[in-house]
Amino acid sequence: MKLYKHGLSIGIQRVDNNFYLTLKAVGKLTHEDYETITPMIDSAIEGIKKPKIKALIDCSELEGWELKAAWDDFKLGLKHGNEFDKIAILNGKSWIQYGSKISSWFMQGDIKNFDNEEEAFKWLNE
Secondary structure, three states: OOOOOOEEEEEEEEEOOEEEEEEEEEEEEOHHHHHHHHHHHHHHHOOOOOOEEEEEEEEEEEEEEOHHHHHHHHHHHHHHHHHEEEEEEEOOOHHHHHHHHHHOOOOOOEEEEEOOHHHHHHHHOO
8 A cells, every 4th residue: 555645734933024935845735735724824813903914934855736726826825915925836847837927816925946955045035
């Protein structure tokens, strides 16, 4: 029997009104993955006036989404899109780069793709 790992792991750090969010996506994401992660993000942001979130999203092991999970991802972006200052995406896949361009239409902050984590954090902190 082969194990198939998938899901999202999240880290949130708050300094004053600035949030640093790290997210790692692994495998093919499901609706259940978003049912777990969405309340965590909602809870971290609740009650903060005008949060400015800087996020690092590691998609290097992401294989895609189930259809319902893709819709969940879109809804999450619409719900919190104005709360992001910058989003750095780690990946090496062209389809993720195209997807991040489409996501930028619905997000207030800047989105940029990186192949290197060090460069991503440097950009986030500029």
